[in-house]
Amino acid sequence: MSGLPPYASTGQRVWYYSFRVICGVIFFFLIAPILVIIPLSFNAENFFTFTPEMLAFDPAGYSTKHYQDFFTNSDWQLALRNSLKIAPVATILSVSLGTLAAIGLSQSHVPFRRAIMAVLISPMIVPLIISATGMYFFYSNPYIPIPFYGKLELPFTLTGTYWGVVLAHAALGIPFVIITVTATLVGFDQSLTRAAANMGAGPVTTFFRVQMPLILPGVVSGGLFAFITSFDEVVVVLFVGSAGQKTLPWQMFTGLREQISPTILAVATILIAVSVALLFVLEMLRRRSERLRGLSPS
């Protein structure tokens, strides 16, 4: 695809350009909703509607009042704070446990590897509504099953608590970490750890000084997926959380249900800006790691 050779036939030329047009249309499809969200977030009315004033580019049809609402409304601010309190902790939990397990899974002799992998990936494949209700029931009354004894009821409840939501979101984020980190480890040269051990480094030093820098891109992208999972998750938090854990998606969901207000779109626009920034960071990290590994970008 890299350029059209000078000897290409007319048919090839036509195909080459029409293929690009098709791809352009698909890219357009991908970002079309975003193209709607951004202008509507500046709507002067309280509806998701392109008003005649907006279409005529009349400044009266536009306003930043929904942005003001977001920054001044205590509900939105609480939701933002909660999202920022929940998502990073859930991410740290799933990244730390997930990376450890991914390293374990990538060793050459792991008993029951497939079964373990299936269990670890299960949060991604179980439909969310089932996970949400299951967690809801169980977190209300957590217990530990002990063989030949029965249920050991735990003396606390997790529904409606901060840690309940964090645990649930961490569980949902784990498959993404496992998948990305194991994928990075496939290309990891195990002789590097042996070399490090040979030179007297303990397993912990080896991990942090040798292995970690190399698998970092996988860990980071897994972490970002986990972060977004938590940050954009509404079904589980609606069930497991309570008012004190109201996150941004929760606020958006009740907003859409109770009172449509383009504040939701203003929030989305801000988040889009943040995502773009995050994606650039990710891209920078990737390039850096390629340099570190000595793979030059083609």
Added chain:
Amino acid sequence: MTEVLAADGRPLKASLNRALRRQKLRALALIAPLLIFILVSFVMPIADMLFRSVENEIVSDTLPRTVKALEGWDSSSGEAPGEAVFNALYTDMALATEYKSHTRLGSRLNYELTGVSSLFRKSGRRVKRFDTDVYADAFRDADPAYADPGQWAAWMSDDTVRAAVPVTAATYDAWAKMIVEVDNDDPAKEEPWDFVYTALYNEAVAGASLPVAVDVSGVEPVSLRDQFVEVDKDWLDIDVWQTIKIYAPKYTNGYFLNSVDLLKGPDGAEARPESERIYVVLFIRTMIMSLSIMGMCVLLGYPIAWLLANLRDRTANLLMILVLLPFWTSLLVRTSAWKVLLQQQGVINDVLVWIGLVADDGRLQLINNQTGTIIAMTHILLPFMILPLYSVMKTIPPSYLRAAKSLGATDWTAFWRVYFPQSVPGIGAGCILVFILSIGYYITPELVGGTKGVFISNRIAYHISSSLNWGLAAALGSILLAVVLLLYWVYDKIVGIDNVKLGG
């Protein structure tokens, strides 16, 4: 043949085995924290939920005596049960009313038979005012000992009395337990309620020797059957009793039968009337829609993945942002945006009318139907197709295509015979991912699906949050989960679960 020894003098084989074992243990030790975490925070909740699809203790817990008495009743007799069952029902109902569990059972059974809810609610309200007070009065009038709570307590801890009037003793125990648990009172200071005297009367009539002899022959018997029928004539309805009997066991397959549009009848599964069949249609629809969404994703995702895999890295990564951006924009917001785009007075229809493709009165119906669900869900899931496809395509050396062409293949043949087969694992990975994710969605179909574009998950959500029929929700969920697990297994067989890549 001498044994090969390791450096420490042990046999090499044993030493190697030991090393292997250590390695395995180390691997397991690394995995263990996460495995335990997932088991506790995720797998157990799911298991706990699935259990609700068969659990049915509420009937036998609330109406234990009635359930037992009903064992002898044959529903095919065409007659409502006799006095004995109503006697048992009276005691159960009187107790359940205090625990406020009768209405809960009513709503449980109302899922199976319309009208039970109000039948139980009404009967609960009236059961304390039944005419059985004549029995209590008769006993108290005959001997004041029967009006003395302390005397009752003494009798009921005397084994000979208990052996003489076992039913009364058991009824008294249940009453005493209720007094302690609900009213926080001391049973030795409270006079037993009418239903305890009723039990005593019944045993006296049957010839049991009472703690203090009383002649009950002069007491006009009260028909509890009539009392209940007076509250509501539905107590003579065979269906009510049949439903109680069918749902008496502690475990039931009723919820599962219900989730495949069957009905648990006296002789096993029966078909539901046609006007109530929804779930099979919904399951099939969920499958077909998910397949369509998957197909759309392949169709749209393949060219994009191909383009990204064959562009220079820097360009590809920039375009990749276009793929990931919607992925990271709130699902709720994207769905609302699709509403704005797709509705009849929406952006797309406006544009089509403006360029004259459709007439103003012939605007396309793009939302609140299956089209709406497919468009919005394809958009939401497309990145899940593109990313695995892209990571597989990156591994296909472009030289293969050039080699095929230099050997005389046309562009099409080279693609179809050489490139495409190598990209199949990516298609497989993307398809299964998209399919699995899509059959579990419910918010997007709820918002844009109208009536025909909703999935089985929407019904699960409804039964969880509105109708409170958690057993049915769990059964529907279990079936859905079984389907997903089956697909997961197939996927693991065909592609291998470690081959999923998310653009890392």
Added chain:
Amino acid sequence: MKTTLKLMATSCLTLTASMALADGHMANEMTIVSWGGAYSNSQQKAYHEPYMENTGVNIINDESSAEAVAKLRAMNEAGNVTWDVVDVVASDAIRLCDEGLAMEIDPDTQLADGDDGSKASDDFGDLLVSECFIPQIVYSTTVGYRTDLVGDTAPTEICAIFDTDAYPGKRSLEKRPINNMEWALLCDGVAKDAVYDVLETEEGQAQAFAKLDTIKDDVIWWSAGADTPQLLADGEVVMGSTYNGRLFSLIEEQKQPVAMLWDAQVFDLDGWIIPAGLTPEREARALDYVKFATDTQRLADQSKYIAYGPARASSAPLVGKHADLGIEMAPHMPTDPNNAKNTFLYNYEWWADYRDDLDAKFQAWLSK
């Protein structure tokens, strides 16, 4: 490395510590659950703010009323009820009462007397539809229409919904059998008092579905309260059912080209319940709040912010002007005599029985 270990250790400690603390309920705080949006806002202004000022109790708002029934049941199973007062519609209150999840209330001893000296039970009258339910507002489900899309003759009665010849275009109806079945029968010639008797029979249900069939292709079904106002604002529907307060806001506050019908409005109630199983001091505080929030003046105050009728008869004369717009609110109340000429009474007991069955049939009908 050391820092990482320290970090992990600290987070483990915090984890256990906060789990241990999770049970403790802040002493002077109560969680009140409601619907969110403009409705919660009106409660905040009319009830919460004066109550917090008077007592120093801090009120936390939870906007979970839509999931209240399910969540209360799970809380009850877990034996850990975190909500103190919950705003629900009457049918949910009946269900919660049936399930033993809400506390029974004696209006005369536990609620305030009316300003006019009437007993609470008389002041609320028929609106006390369940032993657990403390009525707050009367709202109605009614129909709004686009004034610019209905032609020269604006609709005047409910059956306009079914008249696709006179009013072509889409209409929005709620995605549940309640209200729609009743309206269908009313518009198919069934007398108002006979509706539920007819609906009880298979033939009656078939009749209602047959009537709904005539407009099935023209209906957009809504499930969130915010849907119909948005659809009307977009001109996506020519008319649609929604709550009268939403239409008030659409017409008077947002100035959209919309008007509303009061014909055959279906009255419904919304009010408080107190969850069963609270500790005595929390229960006492919840009762204290509810007593305050449902007295004559407070109920009348709420109507300054939203167009729903106060549930007490004694509040009606106190209904004043809208807080921002300054218009008289009384003519916008569903209970206003001019608006209540032809109303339809929603039968709670009946729906408690038939809801599961008719809902299954309704869903089956929808998916055909």
